[in-house]
Amino acid sequence: MSPSALVRDRFTWLAYGQIAAFGYFFYGFGPVVPLLRLEQHTSRGVAGLHGTAFALGGILCGVLTPVLVRRFGRQVTLWTGLVGLSASIGGFWVVRPLWGTLPLAVVASLFGTLH
Numbered sequence: 001m002s003p004s005a006l007v008r009d010r011f012t013w014l015a016y017g018q019i020a021a022f023g024y025f026f027y028g029f030g031p032v033v034p035l036l037r038l039e040q041h042t043s044r045g046v047a048g049l050h051g052t053a054f055a056l057g058g059i060l061c062g063v064l065t066p067v068l069v070r071r072f073g074r075q076v077t078l079w080t081g082l083v084g085l086s087a088s089i090g091g092f093w094v095v096r097p098l099w100g101t102l103p104l105a106v107v108a109s110l111f112g113t114l115h
Helices: 010-040 049-072 074-094 098-113
Strands: none
Touching (some): 049 074
């Protein structure tokens, strides 16, 4: 094996898993927003706030990630992101009103981007 060969350890596969889970949720959530709009009886503009909530979660994560990685390490931070993403996705099954789905979008984006 050459010295420049990529070695995929368990941590690398964990990172791949988190990226895949977040990508699946993020790109699957876009087509769900019109259904949420109908269920919540809101306008297109209000339903579109979910995209803004995702952006806010990404910005918050960009501020918090360096601090969390220095404090807890990359592996703990990545596991926390994966567990938090899973929990927030599960929250979408339970919470129906707009006041609940917008914060869940921020939390899902924050944890999903945490790596």
